[in-house]
Amino acid sequence: MQTELHRHLDVSIRPQTLLRLAQEKGLEAQSTSLEAFKAKLIMRQPMSDLSTVLAQFSIFQKVLDRPEVLERVAFEVLQDCWAEGTRKVELRYSPNFVSQYSQLSWDESLQAFKRGLEQGLYRYPEMKAGLICITSRDAGPETVDRGVEFFLRNQEHFVGIDLAGSEVHHPCRLFESSFKKAQARNAKITIHAGEASGPESVWEAVELLGAQRIGHGVTSIQDPQLVEYLAKNRVCLEMCPTSNWLTRAVSDLSEHPLPKLLRMGVPVSINTDDPGVFGVTMNDEIQICREKMGMTLAEIEMCHRHASNSSFI
Secondary structure (H helix, E strand, C coil), X not given: CCEEEEEEHHHCCCHHHHHHHHHHCCCCCCCCCHHHHHHHHCCCCCCCCHHHHHHHHHHXXXXXXXXXXXXXXXXXXXXXXXXXXXXXXXXXXXXXHHHCCCCCCHHHHHHHHHHHHHHHHHHCCCCEEEEEEEEEHHHCHHHXXXXXXXXXXXHHHCCEEEEECCCCCCCHHHHHHHHHHXXXXXXXXXXXXXXXXXXXXXXXXXXXXXCXXXXXXXXXXXXXXXXXXXXXXXXXXXXXXXHXXXXXXXXXXXXXXXXXXXXXXCCEEECCECHHHHCCCHHHHHHHHHHCCCCCHHHHHHHHHHHHHXXXX
């Protein structure tokens, strides 16, 4: 079963939908063509670092301003996943990110996204989907703590919780006390780690925050003991090839550690991360794994099995 574990719902808006919404708000001229908009929006070459990439996301925040917009976005993302052949998907979003520019409360955004997913699942009854609540480390410990509390109050609506953002200035250890609360409630936990920082970030994610999966985990390959731990404890790495190249987590796709880690026994999954700004589908990522990394069809299937087996749904 083709399964995706790491796809940001709030940054997966279709370019044509994003353009229409931006034009409605006066963020884009009515004369802007879809081709011109995509040329400006979609990243084609590596940025200077992860923080530079994250700064590109503000247009998504500015259009997510009404419940009906969130509802539509969730439905269309599920529709896109179905078209890509994905039959199980976990969609993550940050309540803080979505509400930063709008007047929507965190509860309103959750309910709107839920309605959109429910419509999608009604349309595609063979599909499985779930929401992951993101806490944004860049917003600081207090906001992360608020995010954890929000997740715990609404735990029946989420399949798991995540800590996202740049690790460089916001290491995992700063959020240990917040995530202890989630661990006490047997929450399913995935943590962005080993993307902008070294393997020590992954160690902190699993040892201090209770991560059962790791978002990216690219630098894990630098620590043989960590690789052994991930393999032994079946900690799945949610790897996103195009994203890792564009954020400079890897310098060249042919050098991506995904196939090596897979062959060393680490559960690895293939994901799109932020298709709205990276302009990729699951099929694109699979093609990269085949053509740039030399992975076999059997290895691709193994990644799908790891994803399905590691899913929080």
